[in-house]
Amino acid sequence: MTDIHGAVPQLHDYLAHSALAHPQQVALVCGSVRLSYAQLERASNALAGQLLGAGVARGDRVMVYGDNTPDTVVAFWAALKANAVPCVVNPLTRQDKLAYLLADATPTAFITQHTLHAVFAPCLAQASSVRATWVSGLPAGRAAEPLPALPGGRSWEAVQLTDSHTPAPPRTNIDQDLATLIYTSGSTGQPKGVMLTHRNMITACESITHLLDLRQSDVILSVLPLAFNYGLYQMIMAFRAGARLVLERSFAFPARTLQLVAQEGVTGLPGVPTIFALITQMTSLDPALHTSVRFITNTAANLPQKHIARLGELFPQARIFSMYGLTECKRCTCLPPDDLARKPDSVGLAIPNTEMWLVDEHHQRLGPGGTGELVIRGGTVMKGYWNKPEETAKRLRPHGNLPGEMVFYTGDRCHMDADGYLYFIGRMDDIIKSRGEKVAPKEVENALMNLHGVREAAVIGVPDDILGQAIKAFVVLDEGAHWSERQLQIECQRRLESFMVPQYIVLVTELPKTDTGKIKKLDLPTHTPHTQGNT
Numbered sequence: 163m164t165d166i167h168g169a170v171p172q173l174h175d176y177l178a179h180s181a182l183a184h185p186q187q188v189a190l191v192c193g194s195v196r197l198s199y200a201q202l203e204r205a206s207n208a209l210a211g212q213l214l215g216a217g218v219a220r221g222d223r224v225m226v227y228g229d230n231t232p233d234t235v236v237a238f239w240a241a242l243k244a245n246a247v248p249c250v251v252n253p254l255t256r257q258d259k260l261a262y263l264l265a266d267a268t269p270t271a272f273i274t275q276h277t278l279h280a281v282f283a284p285c286l287a288q289a290s291s292v293r294a295t296w297v298s299g300l301p302a303g304r305a306a307e308p309l310p311a312l313p314g315g316r317s318w319e320a321v322q323l324t325d326s327h328t329p330a331p332p333r334t335n336i337d338q339d340l341a342t343l344i345y346t347s348g349s350t351g352q353p354k355g356v357m358l359t360h361r362n363m364i365t366a367c368e369s370i371t372h373l374l375d376l377r378q379s380d381v382i383l384s385v386l387p388l389a390f391n392y393g394l395y396q397m398i399m400a401f402r403a404g405a406r407l408v409l410e411r412s413f414a415f416p417a418r419t420l421q422l423v424a425q426e427g428v429t430g431l432p433g434v435p436t437i438f439a440l441i442t443q444m445t446s447l448d449p450a451l452h453t454s455v456r457f458i459t460n461t462a463a464n465l466p467q468k469h470i471a472r473l474g475e476l477f478p479q480a481r482i483f484s485m486y487g488l489t490e491c492k493r494c495t496c497l498p499p500d501d502l503a504r505k506p507d508s509v510g511l512a513i514p515n516t517e518m519w520l521v522d523e524h525h526q527r528l529g530p531g532g533t534g535e536l537v538i539r540g541g542t543v544m545k546g547y548w549n550k551p552e553e554t555a556k557r558l559r560p561h562g563n564l565p566g567e568m569v570f571y572t573g574d575r576c577h578m579d580a581d582g583y584l585y586f587i588g589r590m591d592d593i594i595k596s597r598g599e600k601v602a603p604k605e606v607e608n609a610l611m612n613l614h615g616v617r618e619a620a621v622i623g624v625p626d627d628i629l630g631q632a633i634k635a636f637v638v639l640d641e642g643a644h645w646s647e648r649q650l651q652i653e654c655q656r657r658l659e660s661f662m663v664p665q666y667i668v669l670v671t672e673l674p675k676t677d678t679g680k681i682k683k684l685d686l687p688t689h690t691p692h693t694q695g696n697t
Contacts, residue, residue: 355548615643
Protein backbone atom coordinates (compact mmCIF):
# COMPACT_ATOMS: atom_id res chain seq x y z
CA MET A 163 0.00 0.00 0.00
CA THR A 164 1.24 3.52 -0.82
CA ASP A 165 -0.24 6.82 0.24
CA ILE A 166 -2.29 9.07 -2.07
CA HIS A 167 0.90 10.78 -3.23
CA GLY A 168 2.69 7.53 -4.02
CA ALA A 169 5.04 7.63 -1.03
CA VAL A 170 5.90 4.84 1.39
CA PRO A 171 2.93 4.54 3.79
CA GLN A 172 2.83 6.14 7.20
CA LEU A 173 0.36 5.59 9.98
CA HIS A 174 -1.83 8.62 9.26
CA ASP A 175 -2.38 7.40 5.71
CA TYR A 176 -4.97 5.04 7.19
CA LEU A 177 -7.19 8.01 7.98
CA ALA A 178 -6.39 9.83 4.74
CA HIS A 179 -7.20 6.79 2.59
CA SER A 180 -10.48 6.07 4.34
CA ALA A 181 -11.49 9.74 4.11
CA LEU A 182 -10.75 9.68 0.38
CA ALA A 183 -12.56 6.39 -0.24
CA HIS A 184 -15.52 6.80 2.15
CA PRO A 185 -15.78 10.50 3.08
CA GLN A 186 -19.36 10.42 4.37
CA GLN A 187 -19.14 7.13 6.24
CA VAL A 188 -19.35 7.46 10.03
CA ALA A 189 -15.86 6.95 11.43
CA LEU A 190 -16.35 7.79 15.10
CA VAL A 191 -19.24 7.59 17.54
CA CYS A 192 -18.56 9.02 20.99
CA GLY A 193 -21.60 9.77 23.11
CA SER A 194 -23.85 12.06 21.08
CA VAL A 195 -21.04 12.99 18.66
CA ARG A 196 -20.89 11.28 15.27
CA LEU A 197 -18.07 12.25 12.92
CA SER A 198 -17.53 11.13 9.35
CA TYR A 199 -14.16 10.30 7.87
CA ALA A 200 -14.22 13.59 5.98
CA GLN A 201 -14.86 15.52 9.20
CA LEU A 202 -12.04 13.76 11.05
CA GLU A 203 -9.70 14.36 8.12
CA ARG A 204 -10.51 18.08 8.02
CA ALA A 205 -10.29 18.47 11.78
CA SER A 206 -6.94 16.72 12.07
CA ASN A 207 -5.53 18.64 9.09
CA ALA A 208 -6.56 21.93 10.69
CA LEU A 209 -5.03 21.11 14.05
CA ALA A 210 -1.87 19.83 12.34
CA GLY A 211 -1.55 23.26 10.71
CA GLN A 212 -2.00 24.89 14.11
CA LEU A 213 0.72 22.69 15.57
CA LEU A 214 3.15 23.63 12.82
CA GLY A 215 2.26 27.28 13.25
CA ALA A 216 3.06 27.01 16.95
CA GLY A 217 6.56 25.76 16.18
CA VAL A 218 6.12 21.99 16.36
CA ALA A 219 8.85 20.44 14.21
CA ARG A 220 9.54 17.00 12.80
CA GLY A 221 10.08 14.50 15.61
CA ASP A 222 8.78 16.80 18.36
CA ARG A 223 6.55 15.19 20.94
CA VAL A 224 2.92 16.28 21.30
CA MET A 225 1.45 15.19 24.63
CA VAL A 226 -2.30 14.51 24.63
CA TYR A 227 -3.60 14.36 28.20
CA GLY A 228 -7.22 13.42 27.78
CA ASP A 229 -10.05 10.96 28.00
CA ASN A 230 -11.61 8.84 25.25
CA THR A 231 -13.13 11.81 23.41
CA PRO A 232 -13.31 13.06 19.81
CA ASP A 233 -10.75 15.72 20.77
CA THR A 234 -8.21 13.08 21.80
CA VAL A 235 -8.81 11.19 18.56
CA VAL A 236 -8.32 14.32 16.43
CA ALA A 237 -5.23 15.34 18.40
CA PHE A 238 -3.53 11.96 17.85
CA TRP A 239 -3.93 12.08 14.07
CA ALA A 240 -3.09 15.80 13.90
CA ALA A 241 0.24 15.23 15.64
CA LEU A 242 1.11 12.50 13.14
CA LYS A 243 0.22 14.78 10.23
CA ALA A 244 2.47 17.48 11.67
CA ASN A 245 5.33 14.94 11.41
CA ALA A 246 5.43 14.87 15.20
CA VAL A 247 5.17 12.10 17.81
CA PRO A 248 1.86 11.89 19.71
CA CYS A 249 2.01 10.69 23.29
CA VAL A 250 -1.43 9.95 24.77
CA VAL A 251 -1.53 10.08 28.58
CA ASN A 252 -4.23 8.50 30.71
CA PRO A 253 -6.52 11.15 32.28
CA LEU A 254 -6.23 9.25 35.59
CA THR A 255 -2.54 10.17 35.74
CA ARG A 256 -1.77 12.13 38.89
CA GLN A 257 0.23 15.32 39.16
CA ASP A 258 3.60 13.89 40.19
CA LYS A 259 3.61 11.35 37.38
CA LEU A 260 2.43 13.89 34.80
CA ALA A 261 5.27 16.18 35.85
CA TYR A 262 7.69 13.30 35.32
CA LEU A 263 6.25 12.50 31.88
CA LEU A 264 6.53 16.14 30.80
CA ALA A 265 10.15 16.29 31.96
CA ASP A 266 10.98 12.99 30.27
CA ALA A 267 9.21 13.40 26.92
CA THR A 268 9.89 17.18 26.67
CA PRO A 269 6.87 17.82 24.42
CA THR A 270 6.65 20.99 22.37
CA ALA A 271 2.84 21.01 22.51
CA PHE A 272 0.30 19.92 25.10
CA ILE A 273 -3.35 19.14 24.34
CA THR A 274 -5.80 18.53 27.16
CA GLN A 275 -9.26 19.16 28.59
CA HIS A 276 -10.48 21.77 31.05
CA THR A 277 -11.72 19.23 33.61
CA LEU A 278 -8.09 18.21 34.26
CA HIS A 279 -6.92 21.78 34.92
CA ALA A 280 -6.12 21.24 38.61
CA VAL A 281 -3.66 18.48 37.66
CA PHE A 282 -1.96 19.84 34.54
CA ALA A 283 -1.70 23.57 35.35
CA PRO A 284 1.02 23.22 38.05
CA CYS A 285 2.90 20.76 35.85
CA LEU A 286 2.89 23.03 32.81
CA ALA A 287 4.23 25.89 34.91
CA GLN A 288 7.43 23.82 35.28
CA ALA A 289 7.50 22.34 31.75
CA SER A 290 9.97 24.54 29.89
CA SER A 291 9.71 22.55 26.65
CA VAL A 292 6.00 23.29 26.06
CA ARG A 293 5.44 26.21 23.66
CA ALA A 294 1.75 25.79 22.95
CA THR A 295 -1.24 24.43 24.86
CA TRP A 296 -4.75 23.61 23.66
CA VAL A 297 -7.55 23.19 26.19
CA SER A 298 -10.98 21.82 25.29
CA GLY A 299 -14.26 22.02 27.16
CA LEU A 300 -13.91 25.58 28.43
CA PRO A 301 -17.06 27.36 29.61
CA ALA A 302 -18.89 29.07 26.72
CA GLY A 303 -17.90 32.57 27.81
CA ARG A 304 -14.20 31.72 27.70
CA ALA A 305 -14.10 29.59 24.56
CA ALA A 306 -12.75 32.38 22.35
CA GLU A 307 -10.29 33.81 24.90
CA PRO A 308 -6.52 33.27 24.96
CA LEU A 309 -5.25 31.46 28.05
CA PRO A 310 -2.30 33.52 29.28
CA ALA A 311 -1.74 31.38 32.38
CA LEU A 312 -0.64 28.48 30.18
CA PRO A 313 2.34 28.41 27.78
CA GLY A 314 0.95 29.45 24.38
CA GLY A 315 -2.49 28.71 25.80
CA ARG A 316 -5.52 28.72 23.53
CA SER A 317 -9.01 27.28 23.45
CA TRP A 318 -9.63 24.18 21.36
CA GLU A 319 -13.11 25.43 20.47
CA ALA A 320 -11.72 28.71 19.13
CA VAL A 321 -9.86 26.82 16.41
CA GLN A 322 -13.24 25.73 14.90
CA LEU A 323 -11.65 22.59 13.53
CA THR A 324 -14.56 20.83 11.88
CA ASP A 325 -15.41 23.85 9.70
CA SER A 326 -11.92 24.13 8.27
CA HIS A 327 -10.74 22.87 4.89
CA THR A 328 -7.02 23.16 5.61
CA PRO A 329 -5.03 20.70 3.46
CA ALA A 330 -2.78 18.14 5.08
CA PRO A 331 0.68 19.58 5.84
CA PRO A 332 3.63 18.42 3.70
CA ARG A 333 5.11 15.19 4.98
CA THR A 334 8.77 14.99 5.94
CA ASN A 335 8.81 11.77 7.98
CA ILE A 336 9.76 8.35 6.69
CA ASP A 337 8.45 5.04 8.03
CA GLN A 338 11.48 4.63 10.31
CA ASP A 339 10.57 7.77 12.25
CA LEU A 340 8.75 7.53 15.54
CA ALA A 341 4.97 7.36 15.34
CA THR A 342 4.23 7.43 19.06
CA LEU A 343 5.53 7.16 22.60
CA ILE A 344 3.48 4.91 24.86
CA TYR A 345 4.43 5.07 28.52
CA THR A 346 4.39 1.87 30.51
CA SER A 347 5.43 1.15 34.09
CA GLY A 348 9.00 0.12 34.73
CA SER A 349 10.60 -2.10 37.37
CA THR A 350 12.24 0.96 38.95
CA GLY A 351 8.88 2.65 39.45
CA GLN A 352 9.59 5.20 36.71
CA PRO A 353 7.41 4.95 33.59
CA LYS A 354 9.23 4.05 30.38
CA GLY A 355 8.39 5.59 27.03
CA VAL A 356 8.13 2.80 24.45
CA MET A 357 9.35 4.11 21.08
CA LEU A 358 7.29 2.77 18.18
CA THR A 359 7.91 3.74 14.57
CA HIS A 360 5.42 4.05 11.74
CA ARG A 361 6.75 0.74 10.43
CA ASN A 362 6.28 -0.95 13.84
CA MET A 363 2.66 0.09 14.10
CA ILE A 364 1.73 -0.54 10.48
CA THR A 365 3.24 -4.03 10.69
CA ALA A 366 1.21 -4.80 13.81
CA CYS A 367 -2.00 -3.45 12.28
CA GLU A 368 -1.57 -5.43 9.08
CA SER A 369 -0.97 -8.69 10.96
CA ILE A 370 -3.86 -8.31 13.40
CA THR A 371 -6.42 -7.06 10.88
CA HIS A 372 -5.53 -10.07 8.72
CA LEU A 373 -6.13 -12.40 11.67
CA LEU A 374 -9.48 -10.80 12.50
CA ASP A 375 -10.51 -10.30 8.87
CA LEU A 376 -11.39 -6.69 9.74
CA ARG A 377 -13.72 -5.11 7.17
CA GLN A 378 -15.12 -1.75 6.18
CA SER A 379 -18.53 -2.92 7.37
CA ASP A 380 -17.27 -3.62 10.90
CA VAL A 381 -18.30 -1.59 13.94
CA ILE A 382 -15.82 -1.78 16.83
CA LEU A 383 -16.97 -0.98 20.37
CA SER A 384 -14.00 0.04 22.53
CA VAL A 385 -14.08 0.98 26.20
CA LEU A 386 -10.30 0.72 26.48
CA PRO A 387 -8.27 3.90 27.15
CA LEU A 388 -6.57 5.41 24.11
CA ALA A 389 -3.51 5.81 26.36
CA PHE A 390 -3.37 2.00 26.60
CA ASN A 391 -1.81 0.43 23.50
CA TYR A 392 -4.65 -2.11 23.20
CA GLY A 393 -7.17 0.74 23.09
CA LEU A 394 -5.09 2.89 20.75
CA TYR A 395 -4.76 0.09 18.22
CA GLN A 396 -8.54 -0.42 18.16
CA MET A 397 -8.87 3.08 16.73
CA ILE A 398 -5.98 2.69 14.31
CA MET A 399 -7.17 -0.65 12.95
CA ALA A 400 -10.75 0.56 12.59
CA PHE A 401 -9.63 3.57 10.57
CA ARG A 402 -7.34 1.40 8.46
CA ALA A 403 -10.34 -0.68 7.41
CA GLY A 404 -12.65 2.31 6.97
CA ALA A 405 -14.79 0.83 9.76
CA ARG A 406 -16.70 2.61 12.53
CA LEU A 407 -15.28 3.05 16.01
CA VAL A 408 -17.77 3.38 18.87
CA LEU A 409 -15.65 4.89 21.63
CA GLU A 410 -16.70 4.85 25.27
CA ARG A 411 -14.81 6.40 28.16
CA SER A 412 -14.97 3.31 30.36
CA PHE A 413 -17.01 0.25 31.24
CA ALA A 414 -18.38 1.89 34.38
CA PHE A 415 -21.98 1.41 33.22
CA PRO A 416 -21.99 -2.02 31.55
CA ALA A 417 -25.72 -2.23 30.76
CA ARG A 418 -25.78 1.16 29.07
CA THR A 419 -22.58 0.44 27.16
CA LEU A 420 -23.86 -2.91 25.90
CA GLN A 421 -27.03 -1.25 24.63
CA LEU A 422 -24.76 0.20 21.95
CA VAL A 423 -24.14 -3.31 20.60
CA ALA A 424 -27.70 -3.44 19.30
CA GLN A 425 -28.03 0.28 18.53
CA GLU A 426 -24.86 0.49 16.44
CA GLY A 427 -24.78 -3.08 15.10
CA VAL A 428 -21.44 -3.74 16.79
CA THR A 429 -19.42 -6.52 15.15
CA GLY A 430 -16.17 -6.38 17.15
CA LEU A 431 -15.80 -6.39 20.94
CA PRO A 432 -12.26 -6.05 22.33
CA GLY A 433 -11.74 -6.37 26.07
CA VAL A 434 -9.77 -7.70 28.99
CA PRO A 435 -10.82 -10.36 31.53
CA THR A 436 -12.13 -7.75 33.98
CA ILE A 437 -14.62 -6.50 31.40
CA PHE A 438 -15.70 -9.94 30.26
CA ALA A 439 -16.16 -11.08 33.86
CA LEU A 440 -18.64 -8.25 34.37
CA ILE A 441 -20.45 -9.10 31.13
CA THR A 442 -20.81 -12.77 31.99
CA GLN A 443 -22.39 -11.87 35.34
CA MET A 444 -25.15 -9.83 33.69
CA THR A 445 -28.25 -12.02 33.75
CA SER A 446 -30.52 -9.62 31.88
CA LEU A 447 -28.63 -9.68 28.58
CA ASP A 448 -30.60 -10.97 25.61
CA PRO A 449 -28.45 -12.93 23.14
CA ALA A 450 -30.95 -12.09 20.38
CA LEU A 451 -29.76 -8.47 20.60
CA HIS A 452 -26.10 -9.38 20.13
CA THR A 453 -26.11 -11.47 16.96
CA SER A 454 -24.20 -8.72 15.10
CA VAL A 455 -21.02 -9.44 17.09
CA ARG A 456 -18.79 -11.63 14.95
CA PHE A 457 -15.53 -11.46 16.93
CA ILE A 458 -14.33 -10.90 20.48
CA THR A 459 -10.68 -10.27 21.35
CA ASN A 460 -9.16 -10.74 24.79
CA THR A 461 -5.72 -9.98 26.16
CA ALA A 462 -3.92 -9.40 29.51
CA ALA A 463 -4.83 -12.86 30.92
CA ASN A 464 -6.54 -16.06 29.89
CA LEU A 465 -10.31 -16.19 30.12
CA PRO A 466 -11.61 -18.88 32.48
CA GLN A 467 -13.50 -21.63 30.69
CA LYS A 468 -16.75 -20.63 32.39
CA HIS A 469 -16.42 -17.13 30.92
CA ILE A 470 -15.69 -18.48 27.45
CA ALA A 471 -18.79 -20.64 27.63
CA ARG A 472 -20.97 -17.78 28.83
CA LEU A 473 -19.66 -15.41 26.16
CA GLY A 474 -20.54 -18.03 23.59
CA GLU A 475 -24.12 -18.00 24.90
CA LEU A 476 -24.42 -14.21 24.96
CA PHE A 477 -22.74 -13.63 21.59
CA PRO A 478 -23.74 -16.72 19.59
CA GLN A 479 -22.20 -15.58 16.28
CA ALA A 480 -18.88 -14.42 17.73
CA ARG A 481 -15.48 -16.05 17.38
CA ILE A 482 -13.29 -15.53 20.45
CA PHE A 483 -9.63 -14.65 19.92
CA SER A 484 -7.36 -15.02 22.96
CA MET A 485 -4.22 -12.92 22.50
CA TYR A 486 -1.02 -12.08 24.34
CA GLY A 487 1.33 -9.18 23.91
CA LEU A 488 3.30 -6.32 25.36
CA THR A 489 3.45 -2.61 24.58
CA GLU A 490 6.99 -3.13 23.31
CA CYS A 491 5.85 -5.38 20.45
CA LYS A 492 2.06 -5.09 20.33
CA ARG A 493 0.34 -8.49 20.04
CA CYS A 494 2.78 -11.40 19.89
CA THR A 495 0.49 -14.41 19.80
CA CYS A 496 -3.08 -15.39 19.09
CA LEU A 497 -4.96 -18.57 19.93
CA PRO A 498 -7.17 -19.51 16.97
CA PRO A 499 -10.83 -19.69 18.07
CA ASP A 500 -11.03 -23.31 16.93
CA ASP A 501 -8.34 -24.18 19.50
CA LEU A 502 -10.08 -22.68 22.53
CA ALA A 503 -11.58 -25.97 23.63
CA ARG A 504 -8.45 -27.98 22.85
CA LYS A 505 -5.88 -25.66 24.47
CA PRO A 506 -7.83 -23.31 26.74
CA ASP A 507 -4.81 -22.26 28.82
CA SER A 508 -2.63 -21.35 25.85
CA VAL A 509 -2.09 -17.85 24.47
CA GLY A 510 -1.57 -19.38 21.05
CA LEU A 511 0.84 -19.15 18.16
CA ALA A 512 2.90 -16.27 16.84
CA ILE A 513 0.88 -13.76 14.82
CA PRO A 514 1.70 -13.37 11.09
CA ASN A 515 5.14 -11.93 10.34
CA THR A 516 6.34 -12.57 13.91
CA GLU A 517 8.71 -15.22 15.23
CA MET A 518 9.02 -16.36 18.85
CA TRP A 519 11.18 -18.71 20.85
CA LEU A 520 12.23 -19.42 24.44
CA VAL A 521 15.69 -19.15 25.97
CA ASP A 522 17.19 -20.46 29.20
CA GLU A 523 19.08 -18.40 31.79
CA HIS A 524 22.16 -18.55 29.56
CA HIS A 525 20.19 -17.20 26.57
CA GLN A 526 20.40 -20.57 24.83
CA ARG A 527 17.45 -21.33 22.59
CA LEU A 528 14.99 -23.96 23.82
CA GLY A 529 12.87 -26.27 21.71
CA PRO A 530 9.21 -27.26 22.04
CA GLY A 531 8.43 -28.55 25.51
CA GLY A 532 10.80 -26.05 27.12
CA THR A 533 10.18 -23.35 29.72
CA GLY A 534 12.10 -20.10 29.72
CA GLU A 535 12.10 -16.43 28.76
CA LEU A 536 10.10 -15.47 25.68
CA VAL A 537 11.96 -13.74 22.83
CA ILE A 538 10.15 -11.95 20.01
CA ARG A 539 11.46 -11.16 16.55
CA GLY A 540 9.69 -9.13 13.89
CA GLY A 541 8.73 -5.75 12.53
CA THR A 542 6.58 -4.91 15.57
CA VAL A 543 9.53 -4.83 17.99
CA MET A 544 10.05 -1.36 19.45
CA LYS A 545 13.11 0.82 18.85
CA GLY A 546 13.79 1.11 22.57
CA TYR A 547 12.83 3.07 25.66
CA TRP A 548 12.92 6.85 25.40
CA ASN A 549 15.94 8.31 27.26
CA LYS A 550 16.71 4.95 28.87
CA PRO A 551 19.63 3.27 27.07
CA GLU A 552 20.40 0.90 29.95
CA GLU A 553 16.80 -0.33 30.15
CA THR A 554 16.79 -0.68 26.36
CA ALA A 555 19.95 -2.77 26.40
CA LYS A 556 18.33 -5.22 28.83
CA ARG A 557 15.46 -5.92 26.46
CA LEU A 558 16.82 -5.42 22.94
CA ARG A 559 19.69 -7.72 22.08
CA PRO A 560 21.39 -8.67 18.82
CA HIS A 561 19.95 -11.50 16.78
CA GLY A 562 22.80 -13.92 16.32
CA ASN A 563 21.83 -15.02 12.80
CA LEU A 564 21.46 -11.54 11.34
CA PRO A 565 24.02 -8.90 12.36
CA GLY A 566 22.47 -5.54 13.16
CA GLU A 567 19.00 -6.88 13.93
CA MET A 568 17.66 -6.59 17.48
CA VAL A 569 15.19 -8.98 19.08
CA PHE A 570 13.05 -8.36 22.16
CA TYR A 571 13.65 -10.26 25.38
CA THR A 572 10.25 -9.90 27.01
CA GLY A 573 11.08 -10.72 30.62
CA ASP A 574 8.10 -13.08 30.60
CA ARG A 575 8.51 -16.68 31.66
CA CYS A 576 6.57 -18.99 29.34
CA HIS A 577 6.18 -22.62 28.36
CA MET A 578 5.90 -23.94 24.80
CA ASP A 579 4.21 -27.28 24.23
CA ALA A 580 5.16 -29.90 21.66
CA ASP A 581 2.83 -28.30 19.09
CA GLY A 582 4.48 -24.88 19.44
CA TYR A 583 1.63 -23.29 21.44
CA LEU A 584 2.70 -20.77 24.07
CA TYR A 585 1.63 -20.69 27.74
CA PHE A 586 2.27 -17.59 29.85
CA ILE A 587 3.58 -18.33 33.36
CA GLY A 588 4.51 -14.94 34.80
CA ARG A 589 6.89 -12.00 34.83
CA MET A 590 10.54 -12.74 35.49
CA ASP A 591 10.83 -9.38 37.24
CA ASP A 592 8.17 -8.20 39.66
CA ILE A 593 6.02 -6.16 37.27
CA ILE A 594 2.36 -6.91 37.93
CA LYS A 595 -0.08 -7.13 35.04
CA SER A 596 -3.51 -6.27 36.43
CA ARG A 597 -6.65 -5.27 34.50
CA GLY A 598 -4.57 -5.23 31.32
CA GLU A 599 -2.23 -2.59 32.78
CA LYS A 600 1.37 -2.94 33.90
CA VAL A 601 1.89 -1.93 37.51
CA ALA A 602 5.32 -1.37 39.02
CA PRO A 603 5.29 -2.57 42.64
CA LYS A 604 7.87 0.11 43.41
CA GLU A 605 5.38 2.82 42.52
CA VAL A 606 2.73 1.41 44.85
CA GLU A 607 5.34 0.87 47.57
CA ASN A 608 6.46 4.49 47.24
CA ALA A 609 2.88 5.70 47.71
CA LEU A 610 2.58 3.65 50.89
CA MET A 611 6.00 4.61 52.20
CA ASN A 612 5.16 8.30 51.85
CA LEU A 613 2.45 7.88 54.49
CA HIS A 614 3.45 8.97 57.99
CA GLY A 615 3.79 5.93 60.20
CA VAL A 616 4.53 3.38 57.46
CA ARG A 617 7.93 1.79 58.03
CA GLU A 618 8.12 -0.75 55.23
CA ALA A 619 5.98 -1.90 52.33
CA ALA A 620 6.24 -4.76 49.87
CA VAL A 621 3.88 -5.27 46.93
CA ILE A 622 3.38 -8.44 44.90
CA GLY A 623 0.97 -9.78 42.31
CA VAL A 624 -1.25 -12.71 43.21
CA PRO A 625 -3.28 -14.88 40.81
CA ASP A 626 -6.79 -13.67 40.07
CA ASP A 627 -9.28 -15.18 37.59
CA ILE A 628 -10.68 -11.78 36.64
CA LEU A 629 -7.79 -9.33 36.94
CA GLY A 630 -5.06 -11.65 35.75
CA GLN A 631 -3.10 -10.59 38.80
CA ALA A 632 -4.40 -8.77 41.86
CA ILE A 633 -2.19 -6.35 43.79
CA LYS A 634 -1.38 -7.36 47.35
CA ALA A 635 0.54 -5.10 49.74
CA PHE A 636 2.26 -6.02 52.98
CA VAL A 637 2.83 -3.09 55.33
CA VAL A 638 4.89 -2.72 58.51
CA LEU A 639 3.91 0.23 60.70
CA ASP A 640 6.04 2.31 63.06
CA GLU A 641 5.47 1.71 66.72
CA GLY A 642 2.45 3.74 67.82
CA ALA A 643 1.04 4.17 64.30
CA HIS A 644 -2.66 3.31 64.01
CA TRP A 645 -3.40 2.73 60.33
CA SER A 646 -5.97 0.10 59.42
CA GLU A 647 -5.88 -1.86 56.17
CA ARG A 648 -8.93 0.02 54.89
CA GLN A 649 -7.46 3.43 55.75
CA LEU A 650 -4.28 2.57 53.88
CA GLN A 651 -6.31 1.52 50.87
CA ILE A 652 -8.23 4.82 50.88
CA GLU A 653 -4.94 6.73 50.94
CA CYS A 654 -3.72 4.68 47.97
CA GLN A 655 -6.90 5.60 46.09
CA ARG A 656 -6.04 9.28 46.62
CA ARG A 657 -2.47 8.91 45.40
CA LEU A 658 -2.55 6.32 42.63
CA GLU A 659 -4.42 5.53 39.43
CA SER A 660 -7.33 3.22 40.12
CA PHE A 661 -5.69 0.18 38.52
CA MET A 662 -2.68 0.55 40.86
CA VAL A 663 -4.65 0.49 44.12
CA PRO A 664 -4.02 -2.77 46.03
CA GLN A 665 -6.96 -5.15 46.18
CA TYR A 666 -5.50 -6.57 49.40
CA ILE A 667 -3.50 -4.88 52.15
CA VAL A 668 -2.11 -6.90 55.05
CA LEU A 669 -0.53 -5.43 58.17
CA VAL A 670 2.45 -7.47 59.37
CA THR A 671 5.02 -7.03 62.12
CA GLU A 672 7.97 -7.74 59.83
CA LEU A 673 8.86 -8.72 56.27
CA PRO A 674 11.03 -11.72 55.30
CA LYS A 675 14.54 -10.60 54.33
CA THR A 676 17.84 -11.91 53.04
CA ASP A 677 21.06 -11.71 55.01
CA THR A 678 21.80 -8.42 53.27
CA GLY A 679 18.48 -6.91 54.31
CA LYS A 680 16.69 -7.23 50.97
CA ILE A 681 13.01 -8.11 51.18
CA LYS A 682 12.36 -11.68 50.01
CA LYS A 683 9.16 -11.22 48.06
CA LEU A 684 9.09 -14.88 47.05
CA ASP A 685 8.49 -15.72 50.71
CA LEU A 686 5.39 -13.53 50.97
CA PRO A 687 2.09 -15.48 50.98
CA THR A 688 0.10 -15.27 47.76
CA HIS A 689 -3.26 -16.40 49.10
CA THR A 690 -6.00 -13.77 48.90
CA PRO A 691 -7.69 -12.76 52.16
CA HIS A 692 -11.39 -12.01 51.92
CA THR A 693 -11.87 -9.97 55.04
CA GLN A 694 -9.28 -7.22 54.88
CA GLY A 695 -8.53 -4.47 52.39
CA ASN A 696 -10.65 -6.11 49.69
CA THR A 697 -12.06 -3.86 46.95
